[in-house]
Amino acid sequence: MPELPEVEVVRRGLEPRTVGRRIEDLEVLDPRILRRQSGGVDRLRGALAGTRMTAAVRRGKFLWWRLADETGQDTGEALMAHLGMSGQLRVRTPAEATAPAASEGPAPDPLRHRRLSLHLDDGTAIDLIDQRIFGGLWASPLEPGADGAPAGLGSPDALLPAAAAGLARDLLDPAADLPAVARALRTRRAGVKSLLLAQDLVSGIGNIYADEALWEARTRFDTPGTALSQRRALAILRAAGEVMERALAVGGTSFDALYVDADGRSGYFARSLAAYGRDGSPCTRCGTVLRRVLHQGRSSHFCPRCQRPVPRSRKDVP
């Protein structure tokens, strides 16, 4: 499940069902899901042996669990998870765990792409289901964060996994400094959409919400960061934060059964999208037919009237 609102929906679903639980076993059905784990399954098993989950944290699209040993001491490593393009983390109760596997009928088996499961001491399983295997699970050592603020939503302190060291704070993070992010955006020459998608300035924005934010702020995807005023850069960031908050409030954006929460439920935000996937339909603001173009290998949806290219004459310097 891709962008920040969808991942936060998953975190909130996992938190009450995993924090306080002990990890009894790691079941790996497809080792490719451990691509980011050095040492593979053996190393991960070692890191998880006898541990208890003490927090479920998210920064941007990265999730992690804090781990403590039998004595309650932090192990110094976090259990990282990323959902990639098609990943789901779902809780399976003991009743479901023993339920008949193949249900007849047209509905495809939701466990068809199960790659890995964590078996917890209360009998539940956390399944990592991932059709394309761009996601993964791995252990990462905790390091001190750059500032003293909590490392992410759900974090008890500033300790940050090394795997998330280069990851900026996201727009749902109270410690995010928007004016500073806006200033940083304006020092880069790349198109503003690429900058929103790069996770080192601000994290958690993906293709859907980048298009939505730029539509909202009436800015074209290929406007160079250096061509943005501070006011405009801030407006884009605020729009991105607001659209993601609205999506989160209704359970995130889902187009199909691939994007669901920890209980397998879909969100409702797709019906509220103004730009993404609406090419060929009229702009809800001005009625002009929205367009879709390929920008750096990904689709960009925009209104050719509301979102004009920056005038060539305007100075392109910081």
Added chain:
DNA sequence: GAACCCCTGTTG
């Protein structure tokens, strides 16, 4: 900073 790769599946 952009191309290419990692994968599997659906759709035109």
Added chain:
DNA sequence: CAACAGGGGTTC
């Protein structure tokens, strides 16, 4: 068949 899909890491 080719094009495309919400991610990001590595490579020129």
